[in-house]
Amino acid sequence: MFCRCFGNYLLEKNIISSEQLSTILEYRRMNRVKLGLIAVDLKLLTKEKAEEVNRLQATMDRRFGDIAIEKGYLTENDVTKLLALQGNPYLIFVQAVTENHILSKETVDVCLTGFQKDNEFSDMDMEAIKNGDMDTIVSLFINVGKEYSELISLALRNINRFISNDIAMGKLSICKELSYQHIAFQRMNGAYDALLGFACNHKELLAMAVPYGKEEFTSIDADSLDAVCEFCNCTNGLYASKLSHDNIDLEMLPPQAGNDIILTSEGDIYDLPIQVDGVWVDMIVCMREECKVTSIAEDRRNA
Amino acid sequence: MSKIMIVDDSRTSRKILRSLLEEEGYEVIGEAADGKEAIKLYDQLKPDLVTMDITMPEMDGVEAVKEIKRLYPSAKVIMITAAGQKGKIIEALKLGVDDFLTKPYEREYVLETIHKVLG
Numbered sequence: 106m107f108c109r110c111f112g113n114y115l116l117e118k119n120i121i122s123s124e125q126l127s128t129i130l131e132y133r134r135m136n137r138v139k140l141g142l143i144a145v146d147l148k149l150l151t152k153e154k155a156e157e158v159n160r161l162q163a164t165m166d167r168r169f170g171d172i173a174i175e176k177g178y179l180t181e182n183d184v185t186k187l188l189a190l191q192g193n194p195y196l197i198f199v200q201a202v203t204e205n206h207i208l209s210k211e212t213v214d215v216c217l218t219g220f221q222k223d224n225e226f227s228d229m230d231m232e233a234i235k236n237g238d239m240d241t242i243v244s245l246f247i248n249v250g251k252e253y254s255e256l257i258s259l260a261l262r263n264i265n266r267f268i269s270n271d272i273a274m275g276k277l278s279i280c281k282e283l284s285y286q287h288i289a290f291q292r293m294n295g296a297y298d299a300l301l302g303f304a305c306n307h308k309e310l311l312a313m314a315v316p317y318g319k320e321e322f323t324s325i326d327a328d329s330l331d332a333v334c335e336f337c338n339c340t341n342g343l344y345a346s347k348l349s350h351d352n353i354d355l356e357m358l359p360p361q362a363g364n365d366i367i368l369t370s371e372g373d374i375y376d377l378p379i380q381v382d383g384v385w386v387d388m389i390v391c392m393r394e395e396c397k398v399t400s401i402a403e404d405r406r407n408a
Numbered sequence: 409m410s411k412i413m414i415v416d417d418s419r420t421s422r423k424i425l426r427s428l429l430e431e432e433g434y435e436v437i438g439e440a441a442d443g444k445e446a447i448k449l450y451d452q453l454k455p456d457l458v459t460m461d462i463t464m465p466e467m468d469g470v471e472a473v474k475e476i477k478r479l480y481p482s483a484k485v486i487m488i489t490a491a492g493q494k495g496k497i498i499e500a501l502k503l504g505v506d507d508f509l510t511k512p513y514e515r516e517y518v519l520e521t522i523h524k525v526l527g
Contacts, residue, residue: 263512267512317420318420318423319423319424320423328419328420331418331419331420332420334418334420335418335420335421335424338418338421338463338511339511339512341490342489342490342510342511342512343490343512345490345493346490346510349490349494354493354494354495356493356495356496357463357490357493358463359417359463359464359465360418
């Protein structure tokens, strides 16, 4: 989330080009943060000492941590701490831009201050964004009630976990009616009605279906929509499990898919565009009021 | 190696579980997409274990287990569910379901549960 969001910000400000953003995202997909960079960022090592260990590592078949411990630069506890931070979104971004000679770490930090100021984020908010804390990120970028934000952040965490680590959120819109060419969704009922779905107007849902189903789908058909349905099912299952700890029972209904459909509700339908591997799909969430899903043909017949 | 039958309306979910089980050497001898199909297939294949999704169209997992257990009281069944589905879980427990699993599948936990049920 950090790489795409902050990358988009730098692109909008003309600090990086779209090609450079692609390079950063590709690098992020293929690499983990180097221990030396984390150690310098945490001020456990100076830049010079980290470079020295890197140089030694290049000539020996040994790990960074082992060399640093042997030289007396780091303790075993330090190395454990560094290993835990290898997936840190901010640090991988810094590594991507520096290793590809796009920006220096100093420039990244100056731009981050601008990003923080432009969005009026606190220091604590910025730490959460840099660490990829999805609950905080959702609450900062979209202003919705707790029920909505819990389901949305859970869905985003699952996209990150099972589909892609290259995701970003667009601008949330709230409406009473929406139409799509393709949708995969699942309803829950019980303590209240809820619906989670993903929709698109061309083939965008393939960005979710292919990695989740681990199959090279090339068109939106029953099988590719089934993969997205199953993603909804797993996400809703975790959501329902979480609620059950608070004695709120939601029953999940079989997931469904549809083509050329209209969604309508007396309540609010939340439509959150999500960028998955550079492709925009719409996450649909509706709670408390029933969300009707009808085919456009049926809707015309009823009109 | 034990023979397992997977019942789930989602083709994707069946595929994920099949590949996990086959990697561990289990033989997946059949798949069914709803409760009715599951009863028929159980009768034909007599698997050592059934993994049964609780939420399915046509006939759901609880109804299918009820029928399978009526016909074959010693049938071993693991129900795939979410903790929120308390009503159905209680029904399934009363029917003598052997254990429960939740999605998304956690490899270690799936294997541990299957191993435990198969003894």
